Amino acid sequence: MTSTDSRATDLSARAAELVPDAVARRLAVLGNPGFRRLLVGRGVSKFGDGLYSVAAMWLVYDLTGSTAYTGLAGMLTRAPGAFKLLAGPLVDRARLGRVLTLSEVAQCLVVLAVPLAAALGHLSVAVVLAAMPLLALCNLFAGPAQTAALPRLVDEDRMVRANSVASIVSKSVDATSRAVAGALVAVAGGVAVYVVDAVTFAVAALTFAVLSVPARTPPDDDLALGSYLADLRGGLALLADSLAGRMLVASLFANFLTGVALAVLPAFAATLGGPATYGLLLAGTTVGVLVGSVAASAVDGLPMGYTTVVGFVASSALWTGAVAVxxxxxxxxxxxxxRVPLGVYNVSAMATVQTGVPDDLLGRVSAAIGSATSVVMPAGMLLGGLAGERFGSEAVMLLGGLGTALAAAYWFAVPSLRRFGSPTAVTSGEFG
Structure with missing residues (x-):
């Protein structure tokens, strides 16, 4: 060994000693190569999602100057997610790597339609709006597939840490992409960001193409209509009868009024600055969720009922202050x-569902949760856009804080949620 190698080894050893045990335990999951590939693919795809979310909504507002149109845009973007429920049984039987790859390829092609229309001189708000539900439909299988892939790649005892790392990476990338998108829109315009976005989807597709996810059932099984409907009913029945369903109801309160607020966020940002400010607001909220995701594994031994109620109340107060100050x-x-308490909640809730729901039901349960969220949030965005035209963006933004307060009140009022213990105490498949 050379002296240079020796010095490098000594430095690595000293660096390892400086890393806190909690961080080292969380990062140990990165030793799993399948998890690393999933993480990279999700990260690149998330970067594209962040670019698109800023460019698309701002482009609609820039073309129309109307919160009613941004509310409609938000609805068109999110409403197709309701069909995730129908995708669940298919995801549970599919080759997940293939599902993830094809989803990214399709999104790349749809995103390119907007710069192509601009190049041909046919760009209009109708073109931008038409691309939104198509992109959402292309992404229909991606979320449930990513959720279902994680427990197939990671051991059960590392699930909370894996979710924490995945959330940290996802939110870091998301925050960065939104801030970058805001600056790019201000400098180069929204159409240019669409081109960059298409490239990210292509790179994500290549990453997922080399990901091998172990199958739970033979991927070539035929799925007859009767079997499909039975699978669908099984996922819904589990939600109806378990703690996961009661957790979902609480989330819907917050998601609806968050949608109301997001519809007018471009107009609210315009009063403060412009597209760069819009990107910063979206990036800031993502950073908050990231910080909460980092903190999640530090509090995963505490009762989730307590951390959720206290956290949601604090979140409501801080959101209201953000609008007023x-x-x-x-x-x-x-x-x-x-957003920090929501980051803690998201990681804890996801780990609870992934552990408590049996593996063979996880895809359809995740899809059902995504479908319910995709129904209430678009409805909130459509209503928020119309309300913004009537009452102004600032008044509507205040409703976002009310949604989190309602979620806190619900958790406190339902005994099984209020007394719910640590997410790490959930046993495998107990919700089944």
Missing amino acids: PGVVATVALFAAS
Whole structure:
């Protein structure tokens, strides 16, 4: 060994000693090559999603100047997600790597339609709006497939840590992409961001193409209509009869009024600055969720009922303060802080569902949860856009804080949720 190699080894050893045990345990899951590939694919795809979310909504607002149109755009983007429920039984039987790859390829092609229309001189708000539900339909299988792939790649005792790492990476990338998108839109325009977005989807497709996810059932099984409907009913029945379903109801309160607020966010950002401010607001909220995701594994030994109620109340107060306090810096900072408790909740809830739901039902249960969320949030966005035209963006933004407060009240009022213990205490398949 050379002296250079020796010095490098010594430095690595010293660095390892400086890493806290909690961080080392969380990062140990990265030793799994399948998880690393999934993480990279999700990260690249998430970067594209962040670029698109800023460029598309701002482009609609820029072309129309109307919150009613941004509300409609939000609805068209999210409403197709309701069909995730129908995709669940298919995801549970599919080759997940193939599902993820084809989803990214399809999204790449749809995104390219907007810059192509601009190049041909046919760009209009109708073209931008038409691409939104098509892109959402292409992404229909991706979320449930990613959720179902994780427990097939990671051991059960590392599930919370894997979700924490995945959420940290996802939210870091998302925050970065939204801030970058806001700056790019301000400098180069929304159409240019669509081109960059298409490239990210192509790279994600290549990454997922080399991902091998172990199959739970033979992928070439025929799925007859009767079997499909039975699978669908099985996922819905589990939600109806288990704690997961009661957790979902609480989330729907918050998601509806969050949708109301998101519909007017471009108009609210316009009063503070412009597209760069819009990107910063979205990035700030994502950073808050990221911080909460990091903190999730530090509090996963505490009762989830307690952390959720206290966290949601704090989130509601901080969101309200963000709207009321003047100044871009203060607004972005408070928005970010208001999302921290939601980051903790998201990781804990996901780990609870992934552990408590039997593996053979996880895809369809995840799809059902995604479908329910995709029904209430678009409805909230459509209503929020119309309300913004009537009452103004600031008044509508205040409703976002109310949604989190309602979720806290629901958790406190339902005994099984209020007394719910640590997510790490959930046993495998107990909700089944």
